[in-house]
Amino acid sequence: MGGNGVGGKKRVLIVGGGPAGATTGRYLARYKKYEIILLQWRLDFDKPCGGGVKYRLFSEFDIPEEPIFKKIDRVKLNFQGEEIEVNLGGPKLALVERRRFDALLRQLAEEEGVKIVEGRVRRVNSHRGKFTLEVERGEERELITGDILVGADGVNSTIRKLLLKERLPMVTTCYGTISTPVEVPTFYFDREVGGSFYSWAFPHPTGGHIGSPSPALFRRFVKEYFSPFHSPVKGYNIPLWNGNISIQKGNLFFVGDAGGQVMPTTFEGIYYAVASGRLLARGLGEGLSYPTLWQNRFLREFKFMKMVEKGLNSRFRYRLLSLFRWHWYQKLVVKIWNKEF
Numbered sequence: 001m002g003g004n005g006v007g008g009k010k011r012v013l014i015v016g017g018g019p020a021g022a023t024t025g026r027y028l029a030r031y032k033k034y035e036i037i038l039l040q041w042r043l044d045f046d047k048p049c050g051g052g053v054k055y056r057l058f059s060e061f062d063i064p065e066e067p068i069f070k071k072i073d074r075v076k077l078n079f080q081g082e083e084i085e086v087n088l089g090g091p092k093l094a095l096v097e098r099r100r101f102d103a104l105l106r107q108l109a110e111e112e113g114v115k116i117v118e119g120r121v122r123r124v125n126s127h128r129g130k131f132t133l134e135v136e137r138g139e140e141r142e143l144i145t146g147d148i149l150v151g152a153d154g155v156n157s158t159i160r161k162l163l164l165k166e167r168l169p170m171v172t173t174c175y176g177t178i179s180t181p182v183e184v185p186t187f188y189f190d191r192e193v194g195g196s197f198y199s200w201a202f203p204h205p206t207g208g209h210i211g212s213p214s215p216a217l218f219r220r221f222v223k224e225y226f227s228p229f230h231s232p233v234k235g236y237n238i239p240l241w242n243g244n245i246s247i248q249k250g251n252l253f254f255v256g257d258a259g260g261q262v263m264p265t266t267f268e269g270i271y272y273a274v275a276s277g278r279l280l281a282r283g284l285g286e287g288l289s290y291p292t293l294w295q296n297r298f299l300r301e302f303k304f305m306k307m308v309e310k311g312l313n314s315r316f317r318y319r320l321l322s323l324f325r326w327h328w329y330q331k332l333v334v335k336i337w338n339k340e341f
C-alpha cells in the first residue's frame, strides 16, 4: 500500500482494535477527511477483563446493548470481616463479554468507513513525516504507510516501545474463572489478599471471574475465599496512570491503555478508552489539541482518584472504607463515580 490515502486524503493508521482504537476510528471517519486503516492482531481476541463498564456508556456513545450479559445495581466491599453492600441506585454498571463487545465496536467503525485489517504490527519506522508499519499475517509480511499513527495497542504497546522507547507503569493482575456463581461484584480490601489495591470477584457467564494484583495475593485470595480452585491462572497488565505519560508526539498519538488512560482506584479502562478515543477523533477531525481536550475533560477526575488511591493505601484505609456504612456517603460516591452532578 502506498503512502497517500485514497483520493489524496491523509491516511491514519490505528494499531489496535479494542475499545480505544475502534472508537477513535468510528468517530474520526465521520469527518470524512481521512482514509483510516485499523490493524487488529486477532479479530477473535478476548481481552482479559472483568468487563464492568458504566451503563451510561451505551447511551452516551450510541452503542447497542447486545454484548451486556448482566446489569448491576449494587456492589460489595469486603474488609476486616465485614461486607458492606453499596447500593448504586439502579443498574448503573453493566457487565459485557469482551470478545463480543470489541467485535461490535469494530463493526460500528467499519460501518462508518474504517478499513479493518487483521494482522500483527511487528515493526514501525518513522521517516520524513511518514510511518511505515510491518504487518505480520501468518507467514506473510506487508508494509503499510500512513501520515498519522495512533497507538491503541493496549498496555504492552509495541508502538510506544518501538517509537518512544518507553514502557508504561503497570501492575500485573492474576485472574481466573470459577464455576460457583458470583451474584454481586465484590471487592476484597484486606491487605493480606488485596495488597495496595484489592482483589475482586465478578459475575461471569461461566459463574465467576476472580482476580488479584499479584500472584502471591491471588494464591492467598483463592485459599481464603475460593478453595478448592482448579482453573488455569492467567496474568495480564493494567496501566497505572500518572500525569507524565505522553499521549502525543507530533503525528503520533496514544489512546486507551496505550496512553495509560485507566482510572486510578477503580481500574476502569473501558469507559475511558472509548471516551478518549472520541476525544482523539475530535482533535484530529477539528484540528484541536488532543492532550488539551483530554486534560480539560479528565485531568481533574484522574488526579482526584489518584489521591483517593493514595488515601486507600495509607493507614486510613479501613476508616475510609467504613464511611460506606453511611447511605448518604454511598449516594455521594456513586454520584461522583457516575458523573451525576
Ligand SMILES: Cc1cc2nc3c(=O)[nH]c(=O)nc-3n(C[C@H](O)[C@H](O)[C@H](O)COP(=O)(O)OP(=O)(O)OC[C@H]3O[C@@H](n4cnc5c(N)ncnc54)[C@H](O)[C@@H]3O)c2cc1C
Pocket: 015, 016, 017, 018, 019, 020, 021, 039, 040, 041, 042, 045, 047, 048, 049, 050, 051, 052, 053, 119, 120, 121, 122, 152, 153, 154, 155, 158, 173, 174, 175, 211, 236, 237, 238, 255, 256, 257, 258, 262, 267, 268, 269, 270, 271, 273
Ligand atoms: C484482569 C483485568 C480485569 C479488568 N477489568 C476491567 C473492568 O472490569 N472494567 C474496565 O473498565 N476495565 C477493566 N480492565 C481494563 C480494560 O481491560 C482495559 O483498560 C481496556 O481493554 C482498554 O482498552 P484499549 O482499547 O485501550 O486496549 P485493549 O483492549 O488492550 O485493546 C488493544 C488491542 O490491540 C491489539 N494489539 C496489541 N498489539 C498489537 C499489534 N502489535 N498489532 C495489532 N494489534 C495489536 C490487541 O489484540 C487488542 O485487541 C481490566 C484489565 C485486566 C487486565
